[in-house]
Amino acid sequence: MNPTHLKAAHLSGPVLVIGTGLLGASIGLGLRAHGIEVLLSDLSPSAQAVAQDIGAGRVLEPGQQAAPQLVVVASPPDVTARIVSQALRDYPSAVVVDIASVKASVLAELQADPELGPEEMARYVGTHPMAGREKSGPVAARGELFTSMPWVLCPHDSTSAAALKTAQALAIDLGAVVSRMSVEEHDQSVALISHLPQVMSSLLASRLQDTEPHALALAGQGLRDVTRIAASDPALWVQILGANAPRLVKILYGVREDLNRLIGTLEQPEAPGARLDLAQLMSEGNAGQARIPGKHGAPPQSFAWLTVLVDDRPGQIARLLTEIGEVGINLEDLRLDHSSGQDVGMVEISVLPSRRQELIDYLDSHGWKVLQ
Numbered sequence: 001m002n003p004t005h006l007k008a009a010h011l012s013g014p015v016l017v018i019g020t021g022l023l024g025a026s027i028g029l030g031l032r033a034h035g036i037e038v039l040l041s042d043l044s045p046s047a048q049a050v051a052q053d054i055g056a057g058r059v060l061e062p063g064q065q066a067a068p069q070l071v072v073v074a075s076p077p078d079v080t081a082r083i084v085s086q087a088l089r090d091y092p093s094a095v096v097v098d099i100a101s102v103k104a105s106v107l108a109e110l111q112a113d114p115e116l117g118p119e120e121m122a123r124y125v126g127t128h129p130m131a132g133r134e135k136s137g138p139v140a141a142r143g144e145l146f147t148s149m150p151w152v153l154c155p156h157d158s159t160s161a162a163a164l165k166t167a168q169a170l171a172i173d174l175g176a177v178v179s180r181m182s183v184e185e186h187d188q189s190v191a192l193i194s195h196l197p198q199v200m201s202s203l204l205a206s207r208l209q210d211t212e213p214h215a216l217a218l219a220g221q222g223l224r225d226v227t228r229i230a231a232s233d234p235a236l237w238v239q240i241l242g243a244n245a246p247r248l249v250k251i252l253y254g255v256r257e258d259l260n261r262l263i264g265t266l267e268q269p270e271a272p273g274a275r276l277d278l279a280q281l282m283s284e285g286n287a288g289q290a291r292i293p294g295k296h297g298a299p300p301q302s303f304a305w306l307t308v309l310v311d312d313r314p315g316q317i318a319r320l321l322t323e324i325g326e327v328g329i330n331l332e333d334l335r336l337d338h339s340s341g342q343d344v345g346m347v348e349i350s351v352l353p354s355r356r357q358e359l360i361d362y363l364d365s366h367g368w369k370v371l372q
């Protein structure tokens, strides 16, 4: 790597990543882009070998000594507390963070661990990058996965200020936008913001299992928009949903009530008030959708929008537009936006809805980061 291309980093390293799947390898790639030394460890020899091959770091061989500044545990949630506990004891001068999608269950397991005392717990910070993909494994990793995405830090009562600062440095070095919450606030929030969307997407997509091919052939962008994450890894989500079940189920009771109301209305669509009820349902959806941050006004009806993240360097936008031209897709409109505090621009592009997915796939395969 040419040192002149390295961006200044807050972490000094080395960073040990345990669990080198999608998230672990993405973290390794992002840190390597800063020239930070990254060591890799995974239960699966092939996962760690692939992560090394794609440039996410160097495999930590069994028995090899290491003195990491930071250990990032990026394993599945159900083994996370056990690995964090071991890492806190194996590396007595390291800060240890995990990135599991659920936080209260991991912290409860650590607090009940008789092997951990106040000194160890002071070095632990639970965190959660709100960025991911519906794919798993290191082959799907992207160093830019976290750029401009939220990264939640969940310090507990005895987390030291130094440990929190190191956890924050990780998120900042990876280009993320840091926020801070208690584990309870976090798990409540993701039940609605992440776990409900996953369940709704899976339920909807499961309806397609026996659909005739001629009907499926009509699939447009609407169906694709709401089913992308239905392709997510069942093994991971069994753990996430199980760990956050009490918070998610409360939200699902509300969804059940709304569904019952809708079914009742649609059973008698001509009944007095039925149309008002449908209009209300749609406008309640409009109101919720409009509250999702990051969207700048409603897109025009006839075009579909996508957002491409572009490094804040000369010539990047020109290169993007040239590549779009090369694939033969007409640009209907273009807006430029800047993410505050980030060295990155956002190029919002509108195209004919029928060409949107094709353009996303093309840009994705050419290394652009597309936000959908």
Ligand SMILES: NC(=O)c1ccc[n+]([C@@H]2O[C@H](COP(=O)([O-])OP(=O)(O)OC[C@H]3O[C@@H](n4cnc5c(N)ncnc54)[C@H](O)[C@@H]3O)[C@@H](O)[C@H]2O)c1
Residues within 6 Å of the ligand: 018, 019, 020, 021, 022, 023, 024, 041, 042, 043, 044, 047, 074, 075, 076, 077, 079, 080, 083, 099, 100, 101, 102, 128, 129, 130, 131, 132, 133, 134, 135, 136, 137, 138, 236, 240
């Ligand atoms: N996928 C997402 O979108 C996403 C987003 C944010 C956070 N997360 C969290 O990140 C973590 C990793 O998710 P992922 O999507 O990268 O999964 P993944 O399946 O791609 O990778 C997990 C890796 O952990 C390894 N592993 C399993 N048990 C291990 C052990 N005992 N020791 C060492 N390695 C072990 C597996 O071999 C695998 O390579 C999970 O806790 C998940 O909740 C995922």
Ligand SMILES: O=C(O)C(=O)C[C@]1(C(=O)O)C=C[C@@H](O)C=C1
Residues within 6 Å of the ligand: 100, 101, 129, 130, 131, 132, 133, 134, 135, 193, 194, 195, 229, 232
């Ligand atoms: O966009 C995706 O594919 C995701 O899986 C992202 C997503 C999310 O819900 O935002 C999913 C679960 C993770 O815990 C964090 C991020």
